[in-house]
Amino acid sequence: MKFRxxxxxxxxxxxxxxxxxxxQKETINLIASENYVSSAVxxxxxxxxxxxxxxxxxxxxxxxxxxxxxxxxxxxxxxxLKLFKLSAEEWGVxxxxxxxxxxxLAVYLALINLGEIIMGMALNAGGHLTHGxxxxxxxxxxxxxxxxxxEDGFIDYKELEKKALENKPKIIxxxxxxxxxxxxxxxxxKIAKKAGAYHLADISHIAGLVVAGLHKSPFPYADxxxxxxxKTLRGPRGAVIFARRKKIIENNEIQKIKKKEETIFDRINKxxxxxxxxxxxxxxxxxxxxxxxxxxxxxxxxYQKQIIKNAKVLAEELKKKGFSLVTGGxxxxxxxxxxxxxxxxxxxxERMLEEIGITANRNAVPGDEKPFRPSxxxxxxxxxxxxGMKEKEMKEIAEIIYGCLVKKESAVGLKKEVLxxxxxxxxxx
Ligand code: DSN
Numbered sequence: 001m002k003f004r005x006x007x008x009x010x011x012x013x014x015x016x017x018x019x020x021x022x023x024q025k026e027t028i029n030l031i032a033s034e035n036y037v038s039s040a041v042x043x044x045x046x047x048x049x050x051x052x053x054x055x056x057x058x059x060x061x062x063x064x065x066x067x068x069x070x071x072x073x074x075x076x077x078x079x080x081l082k083l084f085k086l087s088a089e090e091w092g093v094x095x096x097x098x099x100x101x102x103x104x105l106a107v108y109l110a111l112i113n114l115g116e117i118i119m120g121m122a123l124n125a126g127g128h129l130t131h132g133x134x135x136x137x138x139x140x141x142x143x144x145x146x147x148x149x150x151e152d153g154f155i156d157y158k159e160l161e162k163k164a165l166e167n168k169p170k171i172i173x174x175x176x177x178x179x180x181x182x183x184x185x186x187x188x189x190k191i192a193k194k195a196g197a198y199h200l201a202d203i204s205h206i207a208g209l210v211v212a213g214l215h216k217s218p219f220p221y222a223d224x225x226x227x228x229x230x231k232t233l234r235g236p237r238g239a240v241i242f243a244r245r246k247k248i249i250e251n252n253e254i255q256k257i258k259k260k261e262e263t264i265f266d267r268i269n270k271x272x273x274x275x276x277x278x279x280x281x282x283x284x285x286x287x288x289x290x291x292x293x294x295x296x297x298x299x300x301x302x303y304q305k306q307i308i309k310n311a312k313v314l315a316e317e318l319k320k321k322g323f324s325l326v327t328g329g330x331x332x333x334x335x336x337x338x339x340x341x342x343x344x345x346x347x348x349x350e351r352m353l354e355e356i357g358i359t360a361n362r363n364a365v366p367g368d369e370k371p372f373r374p375s376x377x378x379x380x381x382x383x384x385x386x387x388g389m390k391e392k393e394m395k396e397i398a399e400i401i402y403g404c405l406v407k408k409e410s411a412v413g414l415k416k417e418v419l420x421x422x423x424x425x426x427x428x429x
Contacts, residue, residue, distance in 0.1 A: 001021060001429050003017060003018075021429055024036075024427060024429070025422060025426065025427045025429070026357060026418075026419055026422050027357050027358070027359055027418075027422065028357060028358045028359070028384060028397060028400075028418055028421060028422065029359050029383040029384065030358060030359060030360040030379040030380060030381070030383070030384065030397075031359050031360060031361055031378075031380065031383065032178070032205065032231075032333060032334035032378050032379065032380025032381075032382065033177070033204075033205065033230075033231045033380070034230075034231070034382070034383050035230060035231060035232070035234045035382045035383050035386055036234070036383060036386045036387070036427060036429075037230075037234060037235065037236060037287075037291070038234075038290075038291075038294060039428060039429070040290055040294075041235060041236055041287045041290055041291055041294075042429075044236075044283060044286045044287040044290055045236055045283050045284065045287050046283075047283055047286070049069075049072075049282045049283035049286050050281070050282070050283040052065065052066070052069060052282050053279040054066050054069045054073075054279055054280055054282055055273060055274070055278060055279045055280075056273065057073070057269060057273075058070035058071075058073050058074050063279075069282050069285075072282065072285055072286045072289060073095060073096075073280070073282075073285055075289050076095040076285050076286070076288050076289035076292065077092075077093050077095055079289055079292035079293060079296070080093045080095060080240050080242070080288075080292055081093055081242075082292075082296065083211055083292050083295055083296055084210070084211065084217070084219060084225075084242070086219060086242065089245070090244060090245060090246065091219075091242050091243065091244060091245065091265070092242070092243055092244075092245050092263075092265035092268075092269075093240055093241065093242045093243075094240065094241045094243070094265075094268055094269055094272050095240050095280075095285055095288055095289075096272055096273060096277060096280035096285065097226075097238055097239030097240060097241055097272060097277075098238060098239065098277055098281065098284075099228060099237060099238060099239050100128075100130065100202070100204050100226065100227075100228040100239050101129075101130050101136070102239070102272075102276050102277060103226050103228075103239035103240075103241050103272070104128075104130040104131070104138065104173075104200075104202065104226060105130065105137055105138065105276055106241065106268065106271040106272045106275055106276045106277075107171070107200055107224055107226060107241060107268065107271070108138060108141070108142060108171065109271045109275050109276065110264070110267040110268045110270065110271035110275070111170065111171060111198055111224075111264070111267060112142070112170040112171060112198075114141050114142065115141075115142065115143060116142060116143065116169075116170045117142065117143045117144065117145055117167055117168065117169040117170055118131075118132050118138060118142045118143075118144060118145075118169055118170065118171045118172075118173065119132070119144070119145040119146065119147065119163065119164060119167060119169035119171070119172045119173065119197070120132045120138075120144075120146060120147075120172075120173035121146065121147055121148065121155070121173070121174075121175075121176050121179070122146040122147070122148045123364060123371060124148075124364040124365070124366060124367065124368045124369070124371070124374075125146075125147070125148035125149045125155075125176075125179075125366055126149065126176040126177065126178040126179035126336070126366075127146070127173075127176055127177065128175070128176065128177040128202065128204075131146075131173045131175075131202070132144035132145075132146055132173075145163055145164075145166075145167035145169055146163075147159060147160040147163050147164075148366065149179075149366050152327065152328075153181075153326040153327035153328075153336075153366055154181055154327055155179070155181075155183065155184070157184065157187050157188075157191070160188065160191060161191045161194070164191050164192070164194070164195040164197065165194065165195055168195055168196065168197075169195065169197050170197055170198065171197055171198045171199075171200055172188060172191065172192040172195065172197045172198070172199055172200070173200045173201075173202055174188040174189075174199065174200070174201045174202070174218065174222070175200075175201055175202030175203055175204065175205075175206075175218075175226075176202075176205065177204070177205060178334065178336055178363045178364070178376075178378045179336075180315075180325070180326065180327055180329065180330040180331065180332060180334055180335050180336055181327055181330070181331045181332070182215055182216065182331045182332065183206075183215075183216075183218075184216075185199075185201055185216060185217070185218035185221045185222065186216070186220070186221045188201075188221070189218075189220075189221025189222060190221070192223075198223045198224065198264075199221060199222045199223050199224075200222065200223070200224045200225075200226065201218035201219075201221075201222040201224070201225045201226070202225075202226050202227070203218060203225060203226070203227045204226070204227050204228040204231055204239075205231055205232065205332070205333070205334070206232060206332055206333070207227040207228075207229075207231065207232055207233040208231070208232025208233045208234065208295065208300070208303075208304050208307070208333075208382070209232055209304055209307070209308070209332060209333065211233070211295050211296075211300065211301075211304070212300065212301040212303075212304035212305065213301070214301075214304055214305065214308060215331075215332060219242070223243070223244050223264055224241060224242065224243045224244070224264060224268065225241075225242040225243075226239060226240070226241045226242075227239065227240060229288050229291060231382065232304065232307065232333055232382050233291065233295060234291060234294070234295070234300075234303075234382070234386065235287060235288055235290075235291025235292070235294075235295070236284050236287035236288060236291060237284070238281070238284045238285075238287075238288055240288065241268050241272070243263075243264045243265040243267075243268040244263070244264050244265065245263045245264070245265045246263060303385060303386070306385050306390065307333045307381050307382050307385045308331075308332065308333065308381075309390075309391060310381040310384065310385050310389065310390065310391065310393075310394050311330045311332065311333050311334060311335060311380065311381045312329070312330060313391045313394040313395065313398075314335065314379065314381060314394040314397060314398055315329050315330045315335045316329070317394065317395050317398030317399075318335070318337060318398050318401065318402075320398075321398065321401075321402040321406065322341060322342060322406065323337050323338075323339075323341055323342060324337070324338045324340075324341035325337055325338070326338060326365050326366060326376065333380050333381055333382050334378055334379065334380035334381075335378070335379050335380075336363060336365060336376050336377075336378050337349075337376055337377045337378075337379060338365050338375055338376050339375060339376060339377055339405075340375050342405055342406050344405060345362075345373060345374070345375050346362030346363060346364075346373070346374040346375055346376050346377050347362050347372075347373055347374075349362070349377045349405055350362040350377055352404055352405055352411075353377075353401065353404060353405070355411050355415075356400070356404050356411050356414040356415045356418055357415050357418035357419065357422070358397070358400070358401065358404075358418060360377050360378065360379045360380075361377065361378055362374050362376065362377055362378075363376045363377060363378040364376060381394070384397070384425075387422075387425040387426075387427065388425045389421070389425050393421060393425070396417075396421060397421070400414055400417055400418060
């Protein structure tokens, strides 16, 4: 990539940007939440669309000069609804979310009062910080009940139901950040109804799989669905929130909306702006619209299928080499490797892999108590699949990981193998 102006203007940052692009090119990226956007998405992100304030929503802005941004935002909304096959009568979508964490916070602030109860999956079971962990705003502002997984590593839906009925949360969150198995949104939706709670599905990790029909959709069973746009969806960093237009829950009862009454979607919009955010990042909104178009193409489904095939092969190969996987395998784009099975912890394994040019992040496994020094490493295949790698390369990667973490082969030799693979599947930046 050429940065004609940057290099002249600021050599220090220019050099760092170039070095980072080289790092991305020369690294096998197994971080399950990362991906590579298309060059067209990059163009839009770096465009003058970043210059404008557009607080408000299409047709109702707090700044002049927004006719073009109104069109862009409406296109992003229409494409987002079409991508997930939603009717605009039943669902609205807010495409302004800066990222997943503020988007989840907006959902909570929209629907419940401070001090009321939310219920999500615990961090050490695979849940996200914003699903109620005590260090996040979600755990500081709200009371929290958390569910976990059983001894086999799978979500324990019976326990989930018991906790929901005992604690009577106002929101139950389905979705995870490190869970390798299909989530039964239907079951969680039914439990939420029984408990009188809203059902928020956070599909940030699996949105691409849902679009491709490779993971069951949460939409029939949820009141709100949030996703980030940069993981399996392969768009710019950001989030979107889908919300039902017609249903609202007060005093644990679902009530029909009368004319002019607020819908869940209305409340979500107000919570995003002015509740949590200021002006939307218009360059990102336009890039989201573009990414939704890309994700609607038949080639995107082929890509998602390959992500899963690759994850299954990588998981099986690692198992053959003695690594233990939480739940014993994967249904989706990621796996959680318990590094105690090869005498390491997550931090040690993460560092050793980074030294040879493989990035995969340390992650808690069920039962872990220390998030900074957990026992596992999460590995995912969205990024390597974008580079064009297939089953054969997954076997090679498993061999390199084994050489690094178990056989303790020379880092210099393994790094050369990593580079060879990266050169064979280049990034087009
Ligand atoms: N940090 C993201 C992930 O890695 O899953 C979620 O926010």
